[in-house]
Amino acid sequence: MAKAQRAKRNGSAPSSPYQKPAAAKKAPIFKFNTKIGQHILKNPAIADAIVAKAHIQPVETVLEIGPGTGVLTTRILDHAKNVIAVELDPRMAAELSCVVQGTPKQQKLQIVLGDFIKLESSELKPFDVCISNTPYQREFALRLIARPGDSLYSRLSVNTQFFSKVSHVMKVSKKNFTPPPQVESSVVRIEPRTDRPNISWDEWDGMLRVCFMRKNKTLKATWTGNKVRAMVEQNWITWATINTEAVSEKDWKVLRGEESVDDQAAGEEADAMDEDGDEDMGGGNVSGGDEPDAEEDNTTLRRLAGIKLNKGLIAAKIRRVLDSTGLGSQRAAKCDETDFCTS
Known part of the structure; x- marks a missing residue:
């Protein structure tokens, strides 16, 4: 008489009646995206x-x-x-x-x-x-806390540290996540600063964008380069067109061709020595008997709008600012948020 075939044991079935069946692996709640x-x-x-x-x-x-x-x-x-x-x-x-x-x-x-x-x-x-x-990648966290001279120091570093105090808390391995990401992570703590100057964000960030175009070049080389200088000239003309009354009398003379940039610089140097004070950087209200007619000047500036200045006025202003702050020979990669604020 043939023997009856015994049913094959299921791998998950207990090997004895006193052994509890193995617990089934818990399935995830849903598929993560x-x-x-x-x-x-x-x-x-x-x-x-x-x-x-x-x-x-x-x-x-x-x-x-x-x-x-x-x-x-x-x-x-x-x-x-x-x-x-x-x-x-x-x-x-x-x-x-x-x-x-x-x-x-x-x-x-x-x-x-x-x-x-x-x-x-x-x-x-x-x-x-x-x-x-x-x-985010750990590199992003390291950029937030990077200081001048670090390879990851960037415009993001300056902006973050200008508006807040940033500190690194801990590293977190990708093994601590489900599913594991492709990169390692870090935890950072960011506290808003209450002592930051009240400045225009658009102007501040625009300045940093230029400085970090080539962060290892000197700031003087960056700002006096043809493309950057042309951009600043156009921006200044637009500003002067809208704010005619804020253009200094000396700048008006240069624009009208009555004075060269070199003459202007010499005059400002003499004024600074006489007053033992600050040099006129432009932007002051026009005063005195030689005050130009506002309507006439506005028309002049509107004709100038969109035309590249050929008097070197803006280039001279840029050099003057960099020389007065001592930042002309500095590189963005080595300057901190205080240096940029000074400029």
Whole structure:
């Protein structure tokens, strides 16, 4: 009589009736979209450290950009008064809502669905601290904290350090994320500065763009180069066309051909010696008996608009500023935010 064939054992089945079956591997909640930077921090120790370094006070409202499944959010809620979580992915927002549902944390959390970059300021309540696990390369973090002379020192470094105090908190290996990103990460702390000068952001950033065009060239070579000088000349003409009354009498004489740039420089040098004070850099109100007629001068400047100055007026002004600040021979790569502010 033939033997009955025994059924093959399933690899996951217990080998004895007293052995518990192996636990099935837990499937992820959903597939993460790495194209929008969905790399979830999975190391609780690092999450605790990030929240601790934020120094959150019980009376503060925290804005979190990209909360994901709430690894940081739940910890922030333990310290903050309220949390505003801005999440782009509806699936993530739903998961975060489930995590806090039915707990005291639910009342302290506001979830805003949308792209933070596209949100209007009116769509967010005021907040005191911002925490974000947004994706970026470690090199980006190093550029934020780079100082003059560092290879990564750039316009981003100057702008960041002019408006804030930046410090490096810790390195975070890509192994601490699910799924692992392609690059390593760093945690940085950025605190807004309250002692920064009240200057025009557009003018400040425009100046830095020129300085860092070739950060290892001298500032004098950069600013007196043909392309940069021509751009500054056109900008000055536009400004002078709009602000006719603010153009100095000496500049008017150069524009009208009544005085050369060399004559102007000599006159200013003499004025500086007589007054034992500052030289006239232009931009002062016109005064005295030789004051030009505003309507006539406005017409003259409008005819000049868009035409390259051939008197060397702007080049002379640039050289004068660089010489007076001692920055002509300096390089952008070696100057800090204080040097640029002085210029």
